[in-house]
Amino acid sequence: MPANKKYLSSPFQRFLKITAGxxxxxxxxxxxxxxxxxxxxxxxxxxxxxxxxxxAWGILLLAAFLSKNGWLIxxxxxxxxxxxxxxxxxx
Amino acid sequence: MGYxxxxxxxxxxxxxxxxxxxxxxxxxxxxxxxxxxISGIIICAILYVIFFAGSFSFFKNEINAWxxxxxxxxxxxxxxxxxxxxxxxxxxxxxxxxxxxxxxxHNGHASYVNIGASQDTIVANRAKLMAAQKTKGITKDSExxxxxxxxxxxxxxxxxxxxxFSYDLATKKPSDYGDxxxxxxxxxxxxxxxxxxxxxxxxxxxxGYTLAGLVSFIFLFxxxxxxxxxxxxxKSNFFVFRPENKWKTVWTDMHTALGVIGFPYQFxxxxxxIVLIVNSVLIIPFSKYLYDGKxxxxxxxxxxxxxxxxTYLYEPLSTTFKMGDFLDKLESKWPNSHMNRIFIKNxxxxxMHVVALYDANIDKNFAGSGRIIYRVADxxxxxxxxxxxNGTYLDYVKGFIYRLHLADFGGYPIKIIYFVLGIMGCFVxxxxxxxxxxxxxxxNIPKRKRIFNFWAANVFMAACLxxxxxxxxxxxxxxxxxxxxxPFIFHVYFYSWLALSVFYIIRRNIGKTNRETLFLGxxxxxxxxxxxxIKTGNWIWVSYRSxxxxxxxxxxxxxxxGIIGLLIFRKMLxxxxxxxxxxxxxxxxxxNGDIKKASPPKRTFVLKSxxxxxx
Numbered sequence: 001m002p003a004n005k006k007y008l009s010s011p012f013q014r015f016l017k018i019t020a021g022x023x024x025x026x027x028x029x030x031x032x033x034x035x036x037x038x039x040x041x042x043x044x045x046x047x048x049x050x051x052x053x054x055x056a057w058g059i060l061l062l063a064a065f066l067s068k069n070g071w072l073i074x075x076x077x078x079x080x081x082x083x084x085x086x087x088x089x090x091x
Numbered sequence: 092m093g094y095x096x097x098x099x100x101x102x103x104x105x106x107x108x109x110x111x112x113x114x115x116x117x118x119x120x121x122x123x124x125x126x127x128x129i130s131g132i133i134i135c136a137i138l139y140v141i142f143f144a145g146s147f148s149f150f151k152n153e154i155n156a157w158x159x160x161x162x163x164x165x166x167x168x169x170x171x172x173x174x175x176x177x178x179x180x181x182x183x184x185x186x187x188x189x190x191x192x193x194x195x196x197h198n199g200h201a202s203y204v205n206i207g208a209s210q211d212t213i214v215a216n217r218a219k220l221m222a223a224q225k226t227k228g229i230t231k232d233s234e235x236x237x238x239x240x241x242x243x244x245x246x247x248x249x250x251x252x253x254x255x256f257s258y259d260l261a262t263k264k265p266s267d268y269g270d271x272x273x274x275x276x277x278x279x280x281x282x283x284x285x286x287x288x289x290x291x292x293x294x295x296x297x298x299g300y301t302l303a304g305l306v307s308f309i310f311l312f313x314x315x316x317x318x319x320x321x322x323x324x325x326k327s328n329f330f331v332f333r334p335e336n337k338w339k340t341v342w343t344d345m346h347t348a349l350g351v352i353g354f355p356y357q358f359x360x361x362x363x364x365i366v367l368i369v370n371s372v373l374i375i376p377f378s379k380y381l382y383d384g385k386x387x388x389x390x391x392x393x394x395x396x397x398x399x400x401x402t403y404l405y406e407p408l409s410t411t412f413k414m415g416d417f418l419d420k421l422e423s424k425w426p427n428s429h430m431n432r433i434f435i436k437n438x439x440x441x442x443m444h445v446v447a448l449y450d451a452n453i454d455k456n457f458a459g460s461g462r463i464i465y466r467v468a469d470x471x472x473x474x475x476x477x478x479x480x481n482g483t484y485l486d487y488v489k490g491f492i493y494r495l496h497l498a499d500f501g502g503y504p505i506k507i508i509y510f511v512l513g514i515m516g517c518f519v520x521x522x523x524x525x526x527x528x529x530x531x532x533x534x535n536i537p538k539r540k541r542i543f544n545f546w547a548a549n550v551f552m553a554a555c556l557x558x559x560x561x562x563x564x565x566x567x568x569x570x571x572x573x574x575x576x577x578p579f580i581f582h583v584y585f586y587s588w589l590a591l592s593v594f595y596i597i598r599r600n601i602g603k604t605n606r607e608t609l610f611l612g613x614x615x616x617x618x619x620x621x622x623x624x625i626k627t628g629n630w631i632w633v634s635y636r637s638x639x640x641x642x643x644x645x646x647x648x649x650x651x652x653g654i655i656g657l658l659i660f661r662k663m664l665x666x667x668x669x670x671x672x673x674x675x676x677x678x679x680x681x682x683n684g685d686i687k688k689a690s691p692p693k694r695t696f697v698l699k700s701x702x703x704x705x706x
Contacts, residue, residue: 002530003128007121030376042381043392047488049373050366058312062319065126066119088380 009070016070024077025060029053031084038091123320130313131523132547134306137284139520139555141303141364145282146513147275147562149498149506150648152198153641154275158569160627162639163198168260170418176258177414180206184254187214188403191435197499199429200261206254210403210437218252272577274569277584278562283368286581296371304369311361317350325351339529346522349515356512357519363496394460394485397434397446406441412467414445421447421463427455428478443467451478453500458482458490503644510648517555524551528601545599552604553595554588559612559656561588566619566649570626606663613656620646 009017033049060077067073147154156163173193180186188211194203209215258265280286287299294301331348333340350357374389382388387398418430434446444466451459461478465471482490494500498509528548532541561584568583569575595604623646624630631650634643 003121003125004117007118008125026372030373033373034377034380037381042377044484046373046377046389047393047485049377050370050488050492051362053373054308054311054362054365055315058308058315061312062123062126062316065122 013070016074017064017067020070020074020077021061021064024074024081025057025064028060028077028080028084029056031081031088032056034088035084038088120320123316127313127316127320128527130309130316132527134309134313135520135524136551136554137302137306138310139517140558141282141284141306142513142516142520143555143558143562144278145360146510146517148279148282149510149513150645151275151279153644154278155273156639156641157623157645158273158275158575160629160642162634162637162642164638168200170415170422172260172263173414173418175263176204180254184252185209185214185218187211187407187439189214189438191438193430193433195430195432196257201257201259204254204256204258208252211405211440215252272575272580274566274580277565277577277580283364286585300368304365304372307361307364307368311358311365314354314358314361318354321347321351339526342522342525342529346519346526349522350519353512353515353519356509357516359495360516363492366492367496393489394448394462397432397448399436399444399446401436401442401444403437404440404442408439408441408443408468410467410470412443412445417445417465418447421449425449425461425477425479427452428459428461431460441468444473449478451482453494455479456482457494457500458487460486460490503640521552521555524548524555525601549599549601549604550592550596552601553592556604556608557588557591557595559652560608560615561591563612563615563619563649567615567622570619570622602667606660606667609656609663610660613653613660616649616653616656619649619653 008014029049030053033045033053036048037045064070064073064077067076152163177186177191184206186206188209190207190210192205192207194205196202209218256265257271284299284303285297287302288297290298292298331344333344374386378384378386378389382392387396390396391398414433414435418433428449428451430447431450432448434448436442436444436446444464447461447463447465449461449463451457451461456479459478459480459482461480462474462476463472464474466473498506525548528544531544536544564587565580565584569580572579591608595608598604620631623642624633629639629642631643631646634640634646
């Protein structure tokens with residue numbers, strides 16, 4: 001029994017979710033870790049990101065699929081990117 | 092129209108809440124299910140190749156020894172060798188002003204040696220002149236030969252004045268990369284898809300590595316979604332195995348049981364695999380934002396390299412430098428650690444420095460790394476950190492990633508457990524493909540889709556399952572051939588793989604693909620130690636008696652693969668026969684009834700005639 005179609009989204013929505021999760025998720029993960037370099041040693045954060053970064057990216061990709069709407073998750077991820085980027089650059 | 096009181100709302104809410112949660116979970120469950128299935132089926136074939144070849148790469152050194160029939164008894168050398176090596180290079184190539192790097196290999200007695208261009212402009216110009224003359228000669232030669240020389244393998248080429256080669260410190264033999272090619276090296280490089288780099292798809296980075304990285308990331312994603320999918324049932328289903336039921340449940344139970352048992356292992360591999368093959372997705376942005384775009388500096392900060400440049404002074408070194416003495420002293424100071432990398436900067440100049448990176452012995456310290464920076468001119472140590480000191484956070488994380496991925500921390504027992512877990516990963520992938528196919532072989536699925544599904548599963552199974560016999564064939568071929576080099580192994584492996592896959596793809600019978608590749612592979616696997624025995628005289632008992640453990644291990648590995656394969660094959664034949672009997676009985680009993688409805692449990696999925704898939 002394949003998954004019940006009722007719970008899956010339309011092709012365009014799915015496209016939005018995949019791009020949000022893959023690209024958006026990547027930059028959220030990246031800027032989050034860059035933010036952490038403000039608090040901790042940058043090399044330590046880089047080596048930590050080897051582990052946590054890829055897991056976080058995978059989870060963010062899955063989270064995108066779980067969202068109700070592809071636009072919404074793009075919005076959330078863009079907001080997170082803006083916040084983390086802002087903290088990293090201006091703080 | 093009456094309004095609901097606050098109380099009614101409350102009651103309703105409490106009534107509906109469980110239902111809402113259930114609906115939410117159903118939705119989530121289906122999303123996990125779908126993402127897990129799709130991501131899994133996209134990567135299955137490549138992932139199988141990675142797991143299968145990767146499992147054999149644990150025994151890379153053993154396979155090398157087996158193929159060359161030279162047991163590696165852990166050759167020993169004295170540090171004096173380095174001085175001899177430098178002297179002999181100095182006679183062909185003036186070392187003055189050059190950077191020299193030694194990268195120790197895993198067996199502990201061979202090293203890659205890199206000799207860079209000289210900082211000394213006089214030496215550099217002289218070398219350039221010589222190189223130019225040489226290349227002129229070479230181009231003339233190759234023009235005469237009809238430009239037969241092709242680039243292959245790795246290593247540096249071109250008219251620049253550097254040198255790169257491998258040097259065995261114990262036997263004092265240098266070796267060129269392409270000629271020393273072995274099955275161990277081949278399978279090792281196949282497991283991160285290095286051969287795909289050469290097929291000419293240009294994406295600005297090595298295509299094979301990028302693909303391997305992408306596949307491991309999707310694998311990580313499939314693991315996370317798979318874990319979420321099975322989370323609620325992990326405890327209740329942990330011991331569920333229903334081998335007597337129909338195939339669908341057998342595949343499902345196998346997939347879930349092996350997947351859950353192997354989960355930590357597979358998760359670790361997905362993660363460390365991504366890090367080792369595409370860490371550039373983190374290195375590049377980090378270097379851009381934090382290290383002024385200098386990737387070299389990032390690698391230096393992570394302790395992979397030492398890129399410090401020391402200004403060249405054009406003043407010859409007044410003292411003499413004996414590398415052997417230096418290393419002897421260092422090793423008496425740092426017992427319980429071994430050399431990893433040595434960098435010599437500005438050789439022969441007053442600005443000459445030696446940087447030595449040492450690793451702690453694994454049984455003493457999982458993640459220690461030592462570094463010493465030594466200035467030759469005034470015999471002064473500029474920096475020193477012993478590998479026995481408590482490792483930094485960086486050392487630990489790096490140590491964990493490498494040790495866990497390479498399985499080099501516990502000798503053969505660990506490697507064998509890893510190998511078994513790796514092959515188990517292959518079973519998880521195969522059963523996953525079969526679940527995917529069986530679950531979609533229903534009457535309510537359009538015929539066109541069912542044909543496509545069967546076609547896809549058929550191709551995947553043919554490509555994956557033929558790897559077992561093909562690998563065995565390649566092991567036999569390298570024993571029988573007189574000269575083995577990279578093109579030979581490529582031809583044997585890839586052409587036989589292609590031929591066998593095409594045969595099974597055209598045959599369109601997954602049951603037969605399964606059984607025949609298993610049988611063929613097992614028989615060939617049994618033949619591997621026999622061929623080795625006949626060809627070299629190193630029968631299993633001979634290598635056991637002579638203590639050639641590495642050669643023995645490869646023979647035993649193939650022997651056990653063959654025996655286990657044949658046992659499984661016998662079991663499969665028995666169950667197939669049983670089923671054919673029961674199928675005959677059923678059809679006889681209900682000869683005048685509706686046969687299709689009363690068909691026996693689907694254990695022989697494609698073996699039995701199935702109208703949509705056999706067409």
